[in-house]
Amino acid sequence: MDGYPGIDVDLVIFGGGCAGLWLVDELRRRGLRVVLLEAARLGSGQTAGAQGILHGGFKYSLGGILAPSARMVRDMPAVWQASMIGQAEPNLVAMRLRSQCCYLWRSQSLLSWAGILGAAAGLNVKPVPVAVDECPQPLAHCPGPIYRLDETVIDPVSFIQVMLERNRGLVWKIDPGAGLEFERLEPGEIGGQVKSVLIQNPDTGERLRLSAASFVLAAGEGNEGLREQLGLPTPMTQLRPLRVALLRGALPQLNGHCVEGVKPKITITADIDAAGRAVWQLGGQIAEDGVRMEPLRFIEHARRELAHVLPGWQCPAVEWATYCVNRAERMVPDVVLPDDVQIIREMNILTVWPTKLVLAPRLAQRVASLLNLPALDSSPSETTQWQATAANFNWPAPKVALPPWEREQTWMTDV
Numbered sequence: 448m449d450g451y452p453g454i455d456v457d458l459v460i461f462g463g464g465c466a467g468l469w470l471v472d473e474l475r476r477r478g479l480r481v482v483l484l485e486a487a488r489l490g491s492g493q494t495a496g497a498q499g500i501l502h503g504g505f506k507y508s509l510g511g512i513l514a515p516s517a518r519m520v521r522d523m524p525a526v527w528q529a530s531m532i533g534q535a536e537p538n539l540v541a542m543r544l545r546s547q548c549c550y551l552w553r554s555q556s557l558l559s560w561a562g563i564l565g566a567a568a569g570l571n572v573k574p575v576p577v578a579v580d581e582c583p584q585p586l587a588h589c590p591g592p593i594y595r596l597d598e599t600v601i602d603p604v605s606f607i608q609v610m611l612e613r614n615r616g617l618v619w620k621i622d623p624g625a626g627l628e629f630e631r632l633e634p635g636e637i638g639g640q641v642k643s644v645l646i647q648n649p650d651t652g653e654r655l656r657l658s659a660a661s662f663v664l665a666a667g668e669g670n671e672g673l674r675e676q677l678g679l680p681t682p683m684t685q686l687r688p689l690r691v692a693l694l695r696g697a698l699p700q701l702n703g704h705c706v707e708g709v710k711p712k713i714t715i716t717a718d719i720d721a722a723g724r725a726v727w728q729l730g731g732q733i734a735e736d737g738v739r740m741e742p743l744r745f746i747e748h749a750r751r752e753l754a755h756v757l758p759g760w761q762c763p764a765v766e767w768a769t770y771c772v773n774r775a776e777r778m779v780p781d782v783v784l785p786d787d788v789q790i791i792r793e794m795n796i797l798t799v800w801p802t803k804l805v806l807a808p809r810l811a812q813r814v815a816s817l818l819n820l821p822a823l824d825s826s827p828s829e830t831t832q833w834q835a836t837a838a839n840f841n842w843p844a845p846k847v848a849l850p851p852w853e854r855e856q857t858w859m860t861d862v
C-alpha cells in the first residue's frame with residue numbers, strides 16, 4: 448500500500464445505519480478521532496425503512512411474561528426521550544416524529560388482555576385504556592378495549608439526517624468495490640490485527656490510507672462481506688426477510704398494533720409523502736408471512752387482513768405497493784431473534800448488530816465500554832477539533848436513503 452497519503456485515526460466505522468451513526472456521534476463526543484465509511488446511502492439497509500417505533504418492551508410481552516427482549520428495551524424510550532427534548536446528547540430536538548404514541552387493539556374480543564397487561568406491569572411504558580371517541584377513527588368499531596401506549600414513533604430518515612449534520616466531516620462515502628484494501632500488522636507484531644484500510648474517493652479516484660487502532664463493522668447485511676474480506680469466520684449474520692405493504696391516499700394517521708396471539712398481527716405506521724399524501728406501512732406478522740407470496744397475491748392478502756383488523760372501517764380508495772427487505776441480525780445458534788445488541792470482538796475488530804433501532808444508544812454505550820473509554824461529561828458537545836480537521840479532507844459525504852415510498856415502487860390502484 449506504499450505511496451498513498453495516509454492519516455492516523457483512532458477508529459474506523461463501516462456502515463451508516465442507526466448503529467454506525469449513533470456510534471460515530473458517541474465516540475466523537477468522547478474525543479476519539481473517528482471516521483464512518485458508508486458504501487451506499489446512509490440507512491439504505493434497514494434503518495431508513497424501519498417503522499420507527501421506539502419500543503418500550505410491550506411488543507415482547509404479548510406472551511404474558513416479561514420476556515428478556517422486553518427487559519433489554521424497557522429503559523430505551525427514556526434514553527431517546529432525553530435526546531429528543533435536548534436534555535442529553537445526541538441532541539435530537541430537530542428529529543421529526545411520526546407520532547407520540549401507538550394504539551393497541553385486538554381484532555377479536557374473545558381473547559383476554561389480563562396476562563399481557565400483567566406482564567406489562569414490569570415495563571416503564573405501560574398501556575393505558577382509552578375511550579373509543581379518543582381513538583383514531585379506523586378503530587371505532589374494534590371489539591374489546593383499546594389501549595394507548597406512549598411509545599414514540601420517529602421518522603428514521605429524519606434521525607439519519609440529524610446525525611449526519613451533527614457529524615459532518617466524519618461521515619465519508621466509499622465505493623466498496625473500488626480499491627478497498629485492509630493491511631494487517633506483521634505476524635509477530637500484534638498477530639493479525641488490522642493496521643489500516645485503503646479507501647478511494649468516489650469523486651476523484653484519489654486513494655487514502657486510514658490507519659486506526661480499532662475497526663467497527665456496523666454494516667448490517669454488509670457485515671458478512673467485510674468479514675470475508677478481513678478473513679474472519681462467516682456466516683455470522685442471519686437475514687430475516689420481510690415483505691412490507693404500503694398504502695397511500697386519503698388515509699387518517701394511525702400508528703399501532705393489532706394483536707392476535709403472541710405477536711402483532713399487523714403493525715401500522717403512518718406518515719406523509721413528499722406529495723402530501725398519507726402513507727401507511729404495514730409490518731408485523733403480515734410482513735413475515737408475506738415473503739412466501741407474490742406481490743399481487745400479497746396485496747390481496749394485506750387488503751383482506753386490513754379489513755379484518757379494522758372491522759367496520761371503510762378504507763378509502765388507495766394505491767398499494769409492496770417491497771422486500773431483510774432484517775440483518777447476528778446469527779445466534781438456536782435463537783430466532785437475539786434479545787439484545789450483539790458484539791463480536793476479534794483482535795482490534797468489533798462486529799456489531801443493534802438488533803433493533805431503539806437499541807442503537809445501548810450498542811454505542813457497550814462499544815465505548817469495551818474500548819475502555821472514559822465516561823462522558825454531560826455538557827453539550829462542541830464540534831471537536833478532529834471534526835474540523837477531518838472536514839478539511841473534503842471527502843464526499845453519502846446521501847441519506849429515501850423512505851420506501853419515495854423509492855421506485857410499482858403502485859397499484861385496483862387489485
Ligand SMILES: Cc1cc2nc3c(=O)[nH]c(=O)nc-3n(C[C@H](O)[C@H](O)[C@H](O)COP(=O)(O)OP(=O)(O)OC[C@H]3O[C@@H](n4cnc5c(N)ncnc54)[C@H](O)[C@@H]3O)c2cc1C
Pocket residue numbers: 461462463464465466467484485486487488489490491492493494495496497498499500501502623665666667668669670672673689691730772773774775799800801802803804805806
Ligand atoms: C421493515 C422494518 C421495520 C422495522 N421497524 C423497527 C421499529 O419500529 N423499531 C425498531 O426498534 N427497529 C425496527 N426495525 C429494525 C431496525 O431497523 C434495525 O435493527 C436497524 O435499523 C439496523 O441498523 P444497522 O445500522 O445495523 O443496519 P442498516 O440500517 O442496515 O445500515 C447498514 C449500513 O451499512 C451500509 N453498508 C453495507 N455494506 C457496507 C460496506 N461494505 N461498507 C460500508 N458501509 C456498508 C449500508 O449501506 C447501510 O447504510 C425494523 C426493520 C425493518 C426492516
